[in-house]
Amino acid sequence: MFADTPEPPYTAVIFTSLRSDQGGEDYQQMAAVMEKLASEHDGFLGVESARDDNGLGITVSYWSSHAAAGVFRRNGQHLVAQRLGRERWYSRYVLRICRVDHAREYADPADGLTDGSSG
Amino acid sequence: MFADTPEPPYTAVIFTSLRSDQGGEDYQQMAAVMEKLASEHDGFLGVESARDDNGLGITVSYWSSHAAAGVFRRNGQHLVAQRLGRERWYSRYVLRICRVDHAREYADPADGLTDGSSG
Numbered sequence: 062m063f064a065d066t067p068e069p070p071y072t073a074v075i076f077t078s079l080r081s082d083q084g085g086e087d088y089q090q091m092a093a094v095m096e097k098l099a100s101e102h103d104g105f106l107g108v109e110s111a112r113d114d115n116g117l118g119i120t121v122s123y124w125s126s127h128a129a130a131g132v133f134r135r136n137g138q139h140l141v142a143q144r145l146g147r148e149r150w151y152s153r154y155v156l157r158i159c160r161v162d163h164a165r166e167y168a169d170p171a172d173g174l175t176d177g178s179s180g
Numbered sequence: 181m182f183a184d185t186p187e188p189p190y191t192a193v194i195f196t197s198l199r200s201d202q203g204g205e206d207y208q209q210m211a212a213v214m215e216k217l218a219s220e221h222d223g224f225l226g227v228e229s230a231r232d233d234n235g236l237g238i239t240v241s242y243w244s245s246h247a248a249a250g251v252f253r254r255n256g257q258h259l260v261a262q263r264l265g266r267e268r269w270y271s272r273y274v275l276r277i278c279r280v281d282h283a284r285e286y287a288d289p290a291d292g293l294t295d296g297s298s299g
Contacts, residue, residue, distance in 0.1 A: 062198065062234070062236045063196060063198070063272065063274060064196075064274075069276075073192075073194060073276065073278050075192060075194065075240055075280075077182060077183075077228050077240070079181065079182070081288070109196050109236070109238060110232075110236075110238075111230040111231055111232040111236050111237050111238045112230055112232060113229075113230040113231060113232075114233075115181070117181045117228070117229075117230050118230055119228060119229075119230045119238040119240060121194055121196070121238060121240075127281065147286055147288075151286065151288070152287070152288045152291050153182065153285075153286065153287045153288065153291070154285070154286050155182060155183075155283060155284070155285045155286075156283065156284050156285075157188075157192065157280050157282070157283045158280070158281055158282040158283070159192050159278035159279060159280045159281060160278060160279045160281060161194075161276050161277070161278045162246065162277055162278060162279060163276070163277040164274060164275065164276045164277070165274070165275050166272075166273070166274045166275075167266055167270065167272065167273050167274075168271070168272045169200070169266075169270070169271045169272065172271050172272070
């Protein structure tokens with residue numbers, strides 16, 4: 062659930078979205094397909110995602126560079142998903158492309174969590 | 181629920197966290213106090229937050245600069261909250277400080293959503 066990112070600098074794409082009242086299983090399926098597609102792209106570092114009960118979601122994908130993130134953003138299958146997102150799944154979203162300058166981490170020693178990968 | 185941010189560049193602080201099994205109302209209260217405290221700081225632009233049913237949460241706060249975000253990070257009340265977070269509320273977290281370089285937005289015209297403020 063946590064992305065296992067390297068030392069900065071790298072790129073973060075913050076996608077904040079509000080779900081419409083349309084879609085359900087089709088949305089979940091597309092989200093899974095897009096995460097797999099992203100992970101097959103050069104420069105993909107990981108993704109973190111959470112959605113509230115009120116429909117607001119934040120997904121942050123991490124990339125080696127803005128250019129690497131841009132290749133995925135312009136991928137043909139992804140463009141189709143983006144169009145469906147606007148037509149069907151989201152009533153609003155904001156996309157922000159960022160350069161990560163600093164990062165720090167805390168893990169409860171009692172939990173023995175030392176590895177970022179969890180599936 | 182969406183932050184009403186200006187044209188880039190500005191600063192985003194991405195806080196990805198996993199809640200422990202401790203705390204409840206005390207955590208909610210502190211989160212509200214910290215959001216108010218942040219909003220009273222110079223350079224605060226807004227905040228977006230979502231937490232999944234599985235306990236993973238992403239909060240992104242937006243600031244005019246890394247320096248403005250740093251003043252809040254070192255605020256005395258905030259330092260107390262950070263310590264309680266490590267001792268009690270979070271089993272793990274990652275904090276990333278980013279420069280937002282590009283942003284774009286979509287809003288369903290049918291929803292008439294043109295204003296970023298929602299409370």
